[in-house]
Amino acid sequence: MANKPIKIALLGLGTVGTGVYKLLSMRADDMPQIAGAPIEISHILVRNASKPRSGVETALLTDNWNDIISDPEVSIVVELMGGIEPAHTYIKEALQANKNVVTANKDLIAVHGGELLDLAEEHHCDLQFEASVAGAIPIIHPLKQSLAGNRITEIMGIVNGTTNYILTRMTEDGMEFSEALAKATELGYAEADPTADIEGYDAGRKVAIMASIAFHSRVTFDDVFTEGITNIQARDIRYAKEMGKAVKLLGVACNTDEGIEVRVHPMLIPSSHPLATVNNAFNAVFVHGDALDDAMFMGRGAGELPTASAVTGDIIDTARNILMHCTGRIGCTCYKKLPIKKMEDIKSKYYLRLEVENRMGVLAGVTGVLGNNGVSISQVLQKASDTDSAELVVITDTVRERHIRDALTILSNMSMVHKIASVIRVY
Amino acid sequence: MANKPIKIALLGLGTVGTGVYKLLSMRADDMPQIAGAPIEISHILVRNASKPRSGVETALLTDNWNDIISDPEVSIVVELMGGIEPAHTYIKEALQANKNVVTANKDLIAVHGGELLDLAEEHHCDLQFEASVAGAIPIIHPLKQSLAGNRITEIMGIVNGTTNYILTRMTEDGMEFSEALAKATELGYAEADPTADIEGYDAGRKVAIMASIAFHSRVTFDDVFTEGITNIQARDIRYAKEMGKAVKLLGVACNTDEGIEVRVHPMLIPSSHPLATVNNAFNAVFVHGDALDDAMFMGRGAGELPTASAVTGDIIDTARNILMHCTGRIGCTCYKKLPIKKMEDIKSKYYLRLEVENRMGVLAGVTGVLGNNGVSISQVLQKASDTDSAELVVITDTVRERHIRDALTILSNMSMVHKIASVIRVY
Numbered sequence: 001m002a003n004k005p006i007k008i009a010l011l012g013l014g015t016v017g018t019g020v021y022k023l024l025s026m027r028a029d030d031m032p033q034i035a036g037a038p039i040e041i042s043h044i045l046v047r048n049a050s051k052p053r054s055g056v057e058t059a060l061l062t063d064n065w066n067d068i069i070s071d072p073e074v075s076i077v078v079e080l081m082g083g084i085e086p087a088h089t090y091i092k093e094a095l096q097a098n099k100n101v102v103t104a105n106k107d108l109i110a111v112h113g114g115e116l117l118d119l120a121e122e123h124h125c126d127l128q129f130e131a132s133v134a135g136a137i138p139i140i141h142p143l144k145q146s147l148a149g150n151r152i153t154e155i156m157g158i159v160n161g162t163t164n165y166i167l168t169r170m171t172e173d174g175m176e177f178s179e180a181l182a183k184a185t186e187l188g189y190a191e192a193d194p195t196a197d198i199e200g201y202d203a204g205r206k207v208a209i210m211a212s213i214a215f216h217s218r219v220t221f222d223d224v225f226t227e228g229i230t231n232i233q234a235r236d237i238r239y240a241k242e243m244g245k246a247v248k249l250l251g252v253a254c255n256t257d258e259g260i261e262v263r264v265h266p267m268l269i270p271s272s273h274p275l276a277t278v279n280n281a282f283n284a285v286f287v288h289g290d291a292l293d294d295a296m297f298m299g300r301g302a303g304e305l306p307t308a309s310a311v312t313g314d315i316i317d318t319a320r321n322i323l324m325h326c327t328g329r330i331g332c333t334c335y336k337k338l339p340i341k342k343m344e345d346i347k348s349k350y351y352l353r354l355e356v357e358n359r360m361g362v363l364a365g366v367t368g369v370l371g372n373n374g375v376s377i378s379q380v381l382q383k384a385s386d387t388d389s390a391e392l393v394v395i396t397d398t399v400r401e402r403h404i405r406d407a408l409t410i411l412s413n414m415s416m417v418h419k420i421a422s423v424i425r426v427y
Numbered sequence: 428m429a430n431k432p433i434k435i436a437l438l439g440l441g442t443v444g445t446g447v448y449k450l451l452s453m454r455a456d457d458m459p460q461i462a463g464a465p466i467e468i469s470h471i472l473v474r475n476a477s478k479p480r481s482g483v484e485t486a487l488l489t490d491n492w493n494d495i496i497s498d499p500e501v502s503i504v505v506e507l508m509g510g511i512e513p514a515h516t517y518i519k520e521a522l523q524a525n526k527n528v529v530t531a532n533k534d535l536i537a538v539h540g541g542e543l544l545d546l547a548e549e550h551h552c553d554l555q556f557e558a559s560v561a562g563a564i565p566i567i568h569p570l571k572q573s574l575a576g577n578r579i580t581e582i583m584g585i586v587n588g589t590t591n592y593i594l595t596r597m598t599e600d601g602m603e604f605s606e607a608l609a610k611a612t613e614l615g616y617a618e619a620d621p622t623a624d625i626e627g628y629d630a631g632r633k634v635a636i637m638a639s640i641a642f643h644s645r646v647t648f649d650d651v652f653t654e655g656i657t658n659i660q661a662r663d664i665r666y667a668k669e670m671g672k673a674v675k676l677l678g679v680a681c682n683t684d685e686g687i688e689v690r691v692h693p694m695l696i697p698s699s700h701p702l703a704t705v706n707n708a709f710n711a712v713f714v715h716g717d718a719l720d721d722a723m724f725m726g727r728g729a730g731e732l733p734t735a736s737a738v739t740g741d742i743i744d745t746a747r748n749i750l751m752h753c754t755g756r757i758g759c760t761c762y763k764k765l766p767i768k769k770m771e772d773i774k775s776k777y778y779l780r781l782e783v784e785n786r787m788g789v790l791a792g793v794t795g796v797l798g799n800n801g802v803s804i805s806q807v808l809q810k811a812s813d814t815d816s817a818e819l820v821v822i823t824d825t826v827r828e829r830h831i832r833d834a835l836t837i838l839s840n841m842s843m844v845h846k847i848a849s850v851i852r853v854y
Binding site for chain 2: 145300
């Protein structure tokens, strides 16, 4: 191949940046055949360019963004810093300088994706972000391409490996949440501040990105209802298991006639559902479309080389577009403006675990309140009890969220109800 | 969108052709936004153009290939006839006339894929064939694109829904093969002549196509070892289950230092393996790459609309390339020439079920023959027995296929061995 190298700049040399550097080195000999030209890293933007990094050519390091943005030879900027700033500014400036962009930054795309895709289109540039959702699993490209003939009505995914690992430990080893979180931290699955993972924010960003592409209508992180897994107890998982169900933290996006539902919360799903068997740090995305029916994509959602796999795929795709003079070939696919459904309006079944007074009439009292609020009951189980209190597990029929909330407000004010211990949605 | 319609011709109006016709009608209003231009079917090639077809505009029907090939307005030929001829000739003529081609034809691509991709490249045309493998599941595009940064070392798939349905019935309902086949025929999962499915030929074609793309080296159907499921008995599946394993018909492609392995045969896999839970007519493809680690893609492998989903995705992608003047953007990716490993040289564990004489010394005789041929044994179980004969199940350690074959030849000539009832490879 006679093509001259395509020069790229990496922004950031953390876990993902290091992975991309390694993977591009591993594939250097094959790139002329795979991408059509050699891929050459010409700059790596880091905070401290004088700090040596093992295995990385020091001459490539720079702490000056101007070195990159002003170099006309750089045709792809690969943003792997994460967070909103300065990534947002750098990506805008790169696109304005007619440079293509590959990014793994879910925080940024989930909030500013629409604006950045518009800017990319204006400059006929690629803006690719496969790695921003579900790590190594190809999902953005398939949704924009092989599945593009479908009306996608549902996307449901385990898109946070940390929480899936925690729930797996709670399920398989009977650990409580805090113990499982400690284990995840010990193994490097959870960060020092695990808030974004365990509160569902990380998954929420990914769901916003997937929903935007699947439903052709911009969804941002603000639109996503998020509820984490900090309140899940080992006994809830045990009771779920007894009912043939697994507890997973799911990102759910549905395209309904009443608008788009986007939410992240723990959910009881049947053990026979393909997502139920996705364990440990694995991610998986389940898609339902009118032509394809059901499909599921499973793989590593994080990690140095798995994330680098997705980033490198985007670099290769962009390189091909550069060589064929067709950058910007697939831009923003949000050509609709669909309303977002309020969380109170979604319909679901619910698993309720209540600690109640242990005396006659309590069951009638609880079910009466539920019934008066339009919540019909599918199943009631009395679990543990002692002299003073009893534990009730109620599975409801499908009801609107607002009705459950109303009923729970009333129940929580009744003296016979000691505690509403758990409320988990049921698929 | 001001773009003028992209005209396409469908060749064939069977199950898949009808599905594509339906799906393009369903998405007609969205196509300008999705693909960048309306997609208009201008011709449908059928054997008898005067036979009316419900729901299809009669004016589109033609039985004359010349109407299509000589029409300069037709820019995509969508071949959905299946089989080698006349599909092969039509596709060649279409490419020679600088028309892009989308096909679902695994028989053709598995044999003539290399030649046709070369022809497409010569004419700067797209030749897309996502639907030729695993129906609705995106696998060709991900391998060529999002996963292109990987050295893929293993692809293993359930890529034939008919046999997976049969094995599921045998597993869940204890049916024998013939009964399960009858059930599959009744439900329309199996064709009148089921040979290509049950003998593994259909899966073999798909494995050849996937191996070519994953390993960047042309593999044709002739290179694939195929063994079907006609000899599997319900008791083999039962014994496998007792050992925590499931029996699946798998297409396996491995990229080893000694060459490429490509084979289709039944296999015992651990019940915990993601492929073990893929049941009924579902397909799934498991991929291992050096960066991505493990991934699995699951979905509908056949059917009118699922297959149409993949074909329509390719039509949309080709339409985008036409509009951006970059057809032929991703052509043949086979830039290596790797040797194909002989089946005798592959290494595997084996499950052997033998009917033997029921007397002292037989076990020693059998294990002696295996040992003398370099086959070491991991497990021996005596299953059923009556006065005359006993049933032995042997699980071997990893050995070369040639050694097992040698041992089985000797065993089959020994009077103490009444029958070698089953030989199944173990993952």
